[in-house]
Amino acid sequence: MKVLAGLLCSLLWSFVGPSLAAEQGDLIDTLSEELRNRKTVEQAIDKIAESESERRALWLEAILEGNLYVRKSDKKAVFAVKEGSGFSLTAASDDASLGTVGKREVSKVKINNALRGKLRTALAQLALTNPDPQKRLAAVEQMLGDLDDDKADAIRQLEKDEPDADVKSLMGLAGSIYQLTVGAKEQKLAVIDSLGINTRPIVVQRLEMLALSDDAEVAASASNMLKKIRSRISLFEKVETLLFGLSLGSVLAMAAIGLAITFGVMGVINMAHGEMIMIGAYCTWFLQHMLPGFIEYSLIVAIPLAFSLTFIVGMVIEFFVIRHLYGRPLETLLATFGISLLLQQTVRTLVSPQNVPVSNPSWLTGQLQIDPALSIAVNRLVIFVFCLLVFAVLMWLLKKTFFGLKVRAVSQNRQMARAMGAQSSRIDAMTFGLGAGIAGVAGVALSQLTNVGPNMGQAYIVDSFMVVVFGGVGNLWGTLLAGLSLGIVNKFLEPWVGAVVAKIVVLVFIILFIQRYPRGLFPQRGRAAGN
């Protein structure tokens, strides 16, 4: 192998030509020994950052991303990309391809958190002149926290010619923040005024320091501004809690909607509801597992797949078990509980008792920043919208289609519906399948937020029943509103009493509520309510 690598090397050498490689590549290869050693890697990074090499940003980035390796045979620094069980290598010095090697033939340049911070700062300085405004913005953002004379000067220089408005204003902010630490009294006062109500943590920290300063005027001005900022932040905190509540509520509602159909509309106590969610989540995993190149689209494909699969599973359960137990709620409860255990153990045996990894597509990661003190996670937002969408489709299906009409007819008065020509057994199977299918779709959404494993359904079954009962059995609107309001109540209680007690308080509240209003928030009215 060594001989081969040597051969390859010399072969490449002759192609690339010694002059080019010698100019730029020398540095990284001479540092390879230092890079490999944990004790000297920091010096090596400093040397790279201080060097004038055109490739230094590439190298620093590779170290940060964990792509820079050292080939053991000749101490050559290489970029490595995983390929099968080994790595495909390119020279760090000049991007020349060096073929593939086994994983034991190269060693990774290892870094820790402190070095990661250092690398990011070094890269940020280099990225200040990056043509991409997003990169420049991130670079200034990264530097806000630790400015010194040189960095502040550099930013001030660049600010003059900065074409992008956002970057320019952030650069201005950086200058102002720096003035808060080093400026004269008048400058500080002016900056405090000009900053206005700015909720960035770094601004708050600087103002807190100034509020303790010896100069009474500066201290007063800073603490005055701090008060305003704090009241703005606490307002945002309330908004944030509300958003958290809506998000938790949408998860609860999402998990419960399927049950609202099987339990609410049909009156079947379906303990296997959680397992339908689990099957839906496993569909997502299965797709990602089978098509690792299409993570971005996996959710879109998983939704119809999960729906059809759980729809079929639901129909099968209905046909073989539930059909024979109508009007016997206790037996149904036991039978569906048995099915739930059966499904769990099946997954444990067929797949694994371990949780399976489901990755988030890139369009579902990140945040929408409304203010430095208020942002919404994209996946939470998407799930909230998705929950409303599923709900809308379901409403349409039940209220506006012929199938929906028959479902409502059978659930309200089975005998009469049959007399009018509705095939009640088929409708029952379809309705149960629909409830299971919706649970499967919920599973796809939940796979983005939580663990996917054989036990995941258990976590949702109690909450789902809670939501359906609280909202009023048989009322879909009730389920949605109950889910959202329970989510919000929970999130407002949580910072106040802690997560454990919040959960208990919510359960106690529901017990008391059901005592007073046994039919939930939105009781069924009319003839169907009689039984």
Next chain:
Amino acid sequence: MKSTIVGSLMAAGLLISQASMAADPIKVGVLHSLSGTMAISETTLKDTMLMLVEQQNAKGGLLGRELEAVVVDPASDWPLFAEKARELIEVEKVDAVFGAWTSVSRKSVLPVFEELDSILFYPVQYEGEESSKNVFYTGAAPNQQAIPAVDYLKDDIGVERWVLAGTDYVYPRTTNKILEAYLKDNGVAEEDILINYTPFGHSDWQSIVSSIKKFGSEGKKTAVVSTINGDANVPFYKELGNQNVSAEDIPVVAFSVGEEELSGIDTAPLVGHLAAWNYFMSVDTPENDEFINTWQKFIGSDERVSNDPMEAHYIGFNMWVQAVEKAGTTEPAAVQDALIGVTVPNLTGGTSEMLANHHITKPVLIGEIQDDGQFDVVWETEDLVPGDAWSDFLPDSKDIISDWTAPVSCGNYNKVTEQCSGQNY
């Protein structure tokens, strides 16, 4: 040196085995949940035990007799642990039991082992404050995991504010009590410690992560010490990623997240967060290489990982084998005495010893999570740390020691009053 010992053992074993392999096998009980919520962690330990027994039999068994593993499934049901333990000892007549994971399952089987005077090897890190005559703790005590991890954050990372986040049950509660006392002894102010408990399987971390973020954005370097258990970790780390809390800003050091837990998740948002253990799969020693190769061959997949509790069983099993050979019998009472002072190589290049308090010496390693689900060791103790059953940082237990050798022979002995509390553990 090692190979010669193994070689001669094998040779001796072979000789004896041919002579008397027909004798009744020695039975070893394996008490790990194979179904229910804990199956996720415990199934692996059952397989580890089967592998160790198979290996020992390949070496010729023990005392010339074959070993036989008796596997039962306590199904993550704590009272069932006690029943199954009784069944193993009374009906199956096993000579030692390897098992239990959660502290509550250990507490549940403890009276059974004491009543029937058998032996239990417990392989998981735990909260301490216990030392039974019949239990050998091969996992870490708090001073072998939590305290060194806090020292690392304090001294090497410069952390000044602390979030102690845990699942609401006995291990996190006790560990956090010890850590809180320790931090206060070290001059950390009350308002720089935030303690937070969540229910088992907690999945909505939005407000907690938001409060951690706020707590950490007030200028002082902040870290999270996490005793969050099992499943709840994944949504916790995902939420940290969601809210842009990176390991560089607020590192999380976890005591319950190992290779096995990471193999079930997308590790991208976790890179740089920390874990403290006594073993990592990535440790580069010949013993570890051999262990991993054997394990992956045994389980038939080169994707499978190894983890800290597996190493604890490896150490515990080898200690038991050695103690049985030393005592010349599998009689639990004799083996209990013989176990104290036994030394066996661990997988991180050192030699672990069973101490008089039934805990063992272990190195402490801090690892950073990498994008491949492995840990990269960033810090380790210079020497092995002896396990301390009773924490020195809690007022109630700082005078208490455990010593199962004569003349003390007590798991709960007060050094000041020179009295044994009388309780067995």
